[in-house]
Amino acid sequence: MVQEHHDVGPAGSSRSARSEPEPEPEPEPEWTAEREPGTGEEQVPGLEDLTGSGATGAGSLIASTPATKDPVPAFRSSDSRPSPEDADPEPSTGTAPSRQGGVPEYTGPTSDERSEELDELTIVARAQDGDLQAFDWLITAYQGGIFRLCLRMLNDRQDAEDIVQETFISAWRSLPNLTVPQAFVPWLYRTATNKCLDDLRRRRRRPVEPTGDLGSDPYEDVESSRGRNAVGAPASLDPARQVESQAQMKALAALLQGLPAGPRACWLLREIHEFSYGEIAAIVQVPESTVRGRIARAKRFLAEGMEPWR
Amino acid sequence: MAVNDHPQGDPPRHERPRLGCGRDLDEVWASIDEPPSAHEQHCEDCRSARASLQNLALITGAMRENDRVDPELQPGSRVREAIMMVARAEIRRGRRAPLSRTELGTIDISEQALTALIRFAASTLPGVRARRCSISTTGPGGTRAPSGDPVDVTDVRITLRVALPSTMRIPPAMVSLRERVGAIVRTQTSITMKQIDIVVEDLYDV
Numbered sequence: 001m002v003q004e005h006h007d008v009g010p011a012g013s014s015r016s017a018r019s020e021p022e023p024e025p026e027p028e029p030e031w032t033a034e035r036e037p038g039t040g041e042e043q044v045p046g047l048e049d050l051t052g053s054g055a056t057g058a059g060s061l062i063a064s065t066p067a068t069k070d071p072v073p074a075f076r077s078s079d080s081r082p083s084p085e086d087a088d089p090e091p092s093t094g095t096a097p098s099r100q101g102g103v104p105e106y107t108g109p110t111s112d113e114r115s116e117e118l119d120e121l122t123i124v125a126r127a128q129d130g131d132l133q134a135f136d137w138l139i140t141a142y143q144g145g146i147f148r149l150c151l152r153m154l155n156d157r158q159d160a161e162d163i164v165q166e167t168f169i170s171a172w173r174s175l176p177n178l179t180v181p182q183a184f185v186p187w188l189y190r191t192a193t194n195k196c197l198d199d200l201r202r203r204r205r206r207p208v209e210p211t212g213d214l215g216s217d218p219y220e221d222v223e224s225s226r227g228r229n230a231v232g233a234p235a236s237l238d239p240a241r242q243v244e245s246q247a248q249m250k251a252l253a254a255l256l257q258g259l260p261a262g263p264r265a266c267w268l269l270r271e272i273h274e275f276s277y278g279e280i281a282a283i284v285q286v287p288e289s290t291v292r293g294r295i296a297r298a299k300r301f302l303a304e305g306m307e308p309w310r
Numbered sequence: 311m312a313v314n315d316h317p318q319g320d321p322p323r324h325e326r327p328r329l330g331c332g333r334d335l336d337e338v339w340a341s342i343d344e345p346p347s348a349h350e351q352h353c354e355d356c357r358s359a360r361a362s363l364q365n366l367a368l369i370t371g372a373m374r375e376n377d378r379v380d381p382e383l384q385p386g387s388r389v390r391e392a393i394m395m396v397a398r399a400e401i402r403r404g405r406r407a408p409l410s411r412t413e414l415g416t417i418d419i420s421e422q423a424l425t426a427l428i429r430f431a432a433s434t435l436p437g438v439r440a441r442r443c444s445i446s447t448t449g450p451g452g453t454r455a456p457s458g459d460p461v462d463v464t465d466v467r468i469t470l471r472v473a474l475p476s477t478m479r480i481p482p483a484m485v486s487l488r489e490r491v492g493a494i495v496r497t498q499t500s501i502t503m504k505q506i507d508i509v510v511e512d513l514y515d516v
Contacts (some may be wrong), residue, residue: 036504070378118439119514122473125441126429130402130422132394139390147385148377161385172400249373252366271370272377296336305364310365
């Protein structure tokens, strides 16, 4: 075996430490814009666009959008540090999270020495290489946010669930070609938003009865929604205030359905999912000035509509 | 809230919703968390707009927090099951790497399992976070083997990308990492790798 060990550069730089020159020298890979050579697969349309719209800094997009992710337990690697002799013949790069009530729990080695929290970029990278556990973790982290966006866009649970499903299946197929792992989350939102807008366009051509999943009548069902939300609502609120708050949220949700799809998508991405204007521009593929205009228009409409609730 | 009307569609900057006093609604929103300015204290339009927007901001914030934890606003468990079913069915195993021949046939390992083993091996070194891993074999005469062909186990070259703690000394870590990956893969599969390239693509704070 040829194993020469070459020193690599100082900490802080990305270096490739090669033990032998490549027969076909390739350009020094840039970690933020890595390409898989020779995969023979086409780049997925849209991924490149996102990578060119600000997803250049390490962790920039993912780090700046914490609210888009639901709280999930850390994805851990199960590093049991075996000697080569006792290495597991069926290796795994992460532990299998078991799911209780939809939330995975880490059930592998628990001591700090044997388990390590992984950062999201590592998890995305592993999912890109076909690691099912890493992909499952990404579903846990982002399906809730994507679902809520779709539900508020479409006002139909079934349609929203269908789009979540289509979006993640599409993500699984596209992941290997995603050149910048930081663009994964905006890519998810962009795919889901496009699918919602397509769905709404189809509905306009063939009108369907609204299902009223988000409460078309804000006054209706306040009692039952209070009961339903008791789990998640802050316990410190007094009951009267809580009922009022629930009714206001229901009114806002219903009011949203009266907004045109474009401004609604922009407003939701900004105010509920907390993306920046620049990120929203990349997601909905319009200039940032248009995003600002749409959000201002949505705010005006909603603020006026919520006047009776002051 | 008194605002000037504008046509439907996306208004350009000069046509964005403006208050009676001429201010852009966006400006009022931008300073909603700050105390009112001198103008805002005296301008009836601004005071009214601020109150409206503050009301909206409060309800929006409540909705944002509530939505995140409301169990009703999560997709059903069937959604994940359906996604994972497709993912499992479409798992990309890659090429096969023949390990040995027996009377009953060839024992081989998929490229995907081999990269999982490599990532596992790398992760046994504390602090090393193994990311993407690719396997390339050069065919006879130095040409790349077609993607459908089995991996040439006598000429396995890998590129492994890793993230390391910013405190880790990289040169000795590379030596240990190569040894560890080489030894574990050799023990588990009897493959002796020709080349182990390691790319430190990220440093994380500890």
